[in-house]
Amino acid sequence: MAVTMAEVAARAGVSVMTVSYAFSRPERVSATTRDLVHRTAQEMGYTGPDPGARALRTRRAGAIGVVLGEHLTYAFEDPQATRFLAGVAAVCVEAGLGLTLIPVTGGPGDADRVREAAVDGYVVWTTADDDPVLEVIGRRPAVVAGGPAVPGAGLVTIDDRAAARAVGLAVFRGARSPAVLSFPMGRDRIPRLVSGPDPESALFPVTRLRLAGYRDAITELGGDWATVRVLVLARNDAAEARAAASAIEDADAVAAMSDQIALALPDWQDGRAAGRRATDAGNTSEPTGASHAVSRRISGWDDTAAAAVAGLTTVSQSLRDQGKACARQVVSGVVGVEQARWRLVERASTAGPADEVSADG
């Protein structure tokens, strides 16, 4: 069914190589021959070299593989992962490469799927230390975004611990009963409420480092980490956060590991809660939209558009740029450790003391 190069060559009365060149290196063939080849190819319904065969011969798959973590479906629901992917895509376009999303389910077949993917290199979205996928990416140039660090692979990440400390200092100042709204600790994703957990017990580096940074802040502020409640979620999911939030409803300062879960707290009620409205203390031009009855301090992470509108103090980082950085490393073939930028964005949600509530008791 498929027309082959050899058939075109035979029909055109030239050698196979001439056909190959006519398609892949047109400048190396005389205009006459090239036209002849293209014409007969068209007649025969041959549209060009088979990508699989070419890939075998050139040892280049022409695509970079992206592992977005447990089930692609979640990945697309996470705006940060999506933004990251857009950065990877931008570089792929420049480089003329495809972008293969490698589906991962959390099951045992994941590593095989990753290994068997026909790609020139890997970009791995942040995962846990014990993710089996990490053992398999070493065969080709690979970069992990957000950690963990893998020997031989690149790493693009912000200093999560320093950023967590910075935002922790903003949100925990003066708190008597601080709490953390946390990403999962390990791949089992067991939700739970714990007090002052050892950050080292978290297998997701992002979770581990942020917990450590929050602890740094608490300690610097003269608090006792052991008394800090940490509400661990199964996922970075607003609905889950909303449902679980009552467990820390009496906390007077909450540091959340994402804007999404921070904004899922009941404090953000549209004009319903008592108290004065938060005003935007940041430097963005977006107007204040949702309102926060300032009865306690809250911080998020990522500086999404919603955080700006809500006046949520947060950590700003460009996942898009990190995506580009990862892709560039893989494309160039030289991988290494690359620190990405972050900055603290202080807004109204950590602006005033908790006792400024105007109405009610």
Next chain:
Amino acid sequence: MAVTMAEVAARAGVSVMTVSYAFSRPERVSATTRDLVHRTAQEMGYTGPDPGARALRTRRAGAIGVVLGEHLTYAFEDPQATRFLAGVAAVCVEAGLGLTLIPVTGGPGDADRVREAAVDGYVVWTTADDDPVLEVIGRRPAVVAGGPAVPGAGLVTIDDRAAARAVGLAVFRGARSPAVLSFPMGRDRIPRLVSGPDPESALFPVTRLRLAGYRDAITELGGDWATVRVLVLARNDAAEARAAASAIEDADAVAAMSDQIALALPDWQDGRAAGRRATDAGNTSEPTGASHAVSRRISGWDDTAAAAVAGLTTVSQSLRDQGKACARQVVSGVVGVEQARWRLVERASTAGPADEVSADG
């Protein structure tokens, strides 16, 4: 550098085929030999058959290609495209296939990139009739989501015209000065304000059919399409819609082709505009969040979460299901025309007559 099957075979003292079987069809090899093979493979750093070579031999790339339209970066910023992709991904996971996003720039190299991608079939996100990519997808099983229809390719779409008519009847009822907030007409994406354009002049089928449906509604309501202003945007983008909205500020009914651009209209101001608050007239359980000063009727499209919160009348469709349908067709190899479901969701934004405003003049 790369360890080959033959080398493993030699070292293990078996034939190449035994190694092949040991990896690809373990049950056809005795347990003893299999273990021997796996062990020596491990020692030599051989991790399994090369995907490229296997693909060439089996004539299956092991991935399906997705063309998400002009520059992937935009695609990830469109929540509908993202949701669609999640559906495609879900089927890929089931089928054990990769998902290759084929980067497209809008430039002349697009068709080649699509043709040269090593994939088993294509899923194409809705595009214009004259998109060169469409001429190239015929070589493998292909499905277009949202049109245009391509001979030999599958098509998964809702009846955009009927849906537009339905939502048009809701939003345009009683309007004296109706307007449409439209997707682009063609790939040139020239923004403009026109009156009663011929729907046929739109090369994007989605735009064309929705305009035709809106026209149907206007006509049925006794109006004159020729007087209806259509504000054509370059993209489905809230910022652009916000900037351009003043051109139709005096319209008393606006049908928008997406929730995003509908909610970018200045009518949705959080508690700032005069007038009563819209209340959710739909059947969702989400509470009313953003508020709409009901001074004119507005409709959107897609039924996003924001629409539910805002009380925006809209057309509900599951892009995720459509993504799954497309992928299933490609995976199965039998493509065809498949109608997807939609339904009108009437909410407060088209609930009351425009003169029910309570305050001001």
Next chain:
DNA sequence: CTGTTAGCGCGTTCAG
């Protein structure tokens, strides 16, 4: 500028 010679790494024959 064009043709010839060799494979890329594997899986599908078909014997044994």
Next chain:
DNA sequence: CTGAACGCGCTAACAG
């Protein structure tokens, strides 16, 4: 259950 040939469709490297 295992082995030996053969070729998937193409291109690198050289020759002419």
